[in-house]
Every structure is written in structure tokens, then in C-alpha cells.
Amino acid sequence: MALPDAADCLVRNSWICGKYLSTRRDIILTDLKQHVILTVVAVAIGFAVSVPLTMFVRRFRRAEGLVLGLTSVLYGVPSVALFAVLVPFTGLSGTTVEIGLVTYTLVIFVRNTLAGLDAVPPDVLDAARGMGMGPIRMFLRVEVPLAMPAILAGFRVATVSTVALVTVGALVGTGGLGQELSDAFSSYFKAEALTASVLCVLLAIVADLLIVTVGWFLTPWRRRRSA
């Protein structure tokens, strides 16, 4: 009765295992949820921090090299090293992972938003000024909408790479689906490894499609042109 069943995919340690999915459903969903939260928070904070940085560069053009250089240098630090360096300060915690993840989104956001705003044709700005728009209204009604495709492109790259990067958070104990990968490695559990990997990629694809959809609603003029 207690003999292991040869047909049991958990016993055989198969890559694909329905029984694993049904018995460990709650744990998988919890890790997936953590993964989503880590990503959303990192991308949101990253964008929020990038806005004043971008505005600063727009205002003081001489700071452009400095800001882009500094954020690029941070981007160049391997994730494992960045998380590790934060451990003495923020411990083995979600905060450590979030700080790391936010750091990597900065250069993507600043570069894209800046490129988008810089690409607004001067004629358009002249026309807006001629219509009597003030600087704030012009920024919100003309510059931001025209820069929207570039900003959204930044969101896509930042989100997709953050989804992948969250897994490395397993190093410090908060890695969403990365936690499952880490578990799978130490217990040699194939179904767990494959499930977590597939979910990571699916999550990245869904997030990407979501941003594209939001962009479709935010830029109606592009819609008409492509139709």
C-alpha cells in the first residue's frame, strides 16, 4: 500500500507533473503573487524616481552626462553583487531586493523618457506656444503625449527585465518564483524548476502585452494612423 507508485510523476521526478501543480498550488500562487508585487513596486518606484531625475537633466543639460553615466555605472554592477552589498544595510529582506531592482530600472527610464521628450519637434512647441499655452500646460498636453511611445518603450524594457531579475532575489531570501528555483535546485525537483521558469516567462509576456494595451489607449492618434 505504501509502496511508491511508479506512475506517480512526483515519485518519478518528471519535468511536467500535474500532481505537483495541484498539491503545491498554494505555494506556487503565493510565490507568483510575491513576484508580481516585487515587480510592480520596483517599476513604479523606479519610474517615480526617474521623473525628477529626467526633469533635472532637462533643466540642467550639463548634468546629462553625469546622470546618465552614474545610472549606467549602477546598471553595470552585476545583480548578485548589488544585492550582496546592500545586505549589511537592509538585511536579508524584500527591501534589499527592491532597492536593487529600482536601481536597474533608472537608466532605462531616464534614457527613454529623455529621448522621447527631446524628440518633440520644435515647430510643435512653437505652435503650442502660439496657441497661448503656458509651460505646464504645454508639458502635460503636448510634450508628454508626444513622448508617450518612448516612455512606454521604457516601461516595457524595464518591466520585462525586472520580472527576470526578481528571481535573483532568492539570494537574499525574497525572490518570488526565484525562491522556487532555488528550492528546486537544492531538492533536485524538476517539476518545480520547470513550472517556475515557465511562469516567469509567461509573467513577462503578460506584463509586456498589458503595457502595450495601455499604450494603445494612451496614444489614440497612433491607432488611427496604423489602422
Place this chain on the structure above:
Amino acid sequence: MASAAVRVTSWHRLVVYLSTASHWTGQAGILHRLEQHLALTGVSVAIAAAVALPLGLALGHIGRGGTLAINITNIGRAVPTFAVLTLLTLSPVGIGNRSTVIALVLFALPPLVTNSYIGLREVDPEVRDAARGMGMSGWQLFRRVELPLGMPLVMAGIRIATVQVWATATIAALVGAGGLGRLITDGLSSHDEGQLLAGAVVVAVLALIVELVLALVQRRVDPLRRLRAAAATRGVDVIEP
């Protein structure tokens, strides 16, 4: 107050760790880990370049497969390195250098293919036409016009791939591979803050050095830059392509 104290002791532990001679030698020493890291990175970049450069350059020369190259890059971004490393380690390939090198090569391919493709495609069509008009064969066009002009972007691909491989080799420590990442994982598991920070600092500083050196090489291989510099000393204006 408390956090300031933490900071002081942390950096103190780092300095003590780095200035202890025994931490540099031996199987788990910094030098041996560095050697492993360099070997993993070098071998992986070499294999990836041997596969990707001919492919990307050929596609760029005939002008096909552009969307393919860009799609590969986008997919590469969505696949977590840690996932690929774990899957390979649990597959028949098994734990060890082979899995690590395969994963590193996979992640080095997209920037190499994409950049060598774009490098050749970005060559001014008029320059290409002129070369054709001079009676150059396809191979001569590639060898004497497209490749030199595309070189900065090809080199940028090699730089991005190498930096990526360097970082990924660090993640490989999470699945038991050698390399500098082991200083970090070993430091974490033995609660040795000095070792943890030493690993992080060495990995980060070397990553930046690798990036900087390759960025300089990238600038050196730009034929137009040399032309511009030469023209500047002769006081001649170079007409931008």
C-alpha cells in the same frame, strides 16, 4: 546612530577580509575564484562569438533576418538567467562547468547576433553602391567596406555580451558553480560579512573595469574616428557619411 555603527563595522570587516593574505590563496581564495570567473567568461564569450558573429554578419551582409535578430533579443530579456541555470543543472547536463558555460553562451548570443547584424545594415547604402560601382565583389564589399564601417557596433555587441556573461557567471554561484559569485554565496551561508562584501566589491569593480576597457576598444576600432582625427591634424573637414 545604530545604522552608522553597522556601516562602520561592515566596511571594517571588508577591509580586514581583503587584507588577510590567506583569503587570497587556496581553492576557495579570491585568486582561484577570479581565475575560474575569467575562464568561464573567456570560454563562453569565445564560443558565443564563434557561433554568433558569422551568423549576424552573414545576415547583415545579405540583409535578411532583422526581425529574427531583434525578437531573439527580446525573448532573451524575458528569460531569467537563474531559471536557465537551474533547468540545465537539473537536466542530464548536470551540475558544473558545462551547464554554466551553456547558459552563459545562450545569454551572450542575442547581443552578438543583433549588433553584428545592425552594424552591417547601418552602413550607408550609397557607400555600398559606390563600392559595387567600383567593381567590388560581394566578399570584397564585406571585407573592405561593410566590416570596417560596422566594426564599432560589432565591438559594442562583444562588449555588451562580455559584461552580461560576467554578471551571469556570478549568478551561476547560486547553482553551485565556481567563480567570484561563490565568495558572495559562501559569505552568506557562513554569515561572513567580510567575505560577502569582498565578493560583491570585487565582482562589481571588475565588471566596471571590463566594461570600460571594452568601451575604449570599441572607440579604437571606429575607422571614421581615426579618419576624423587625422583630418583634424591636417586641418581638413571630413564629410560625414
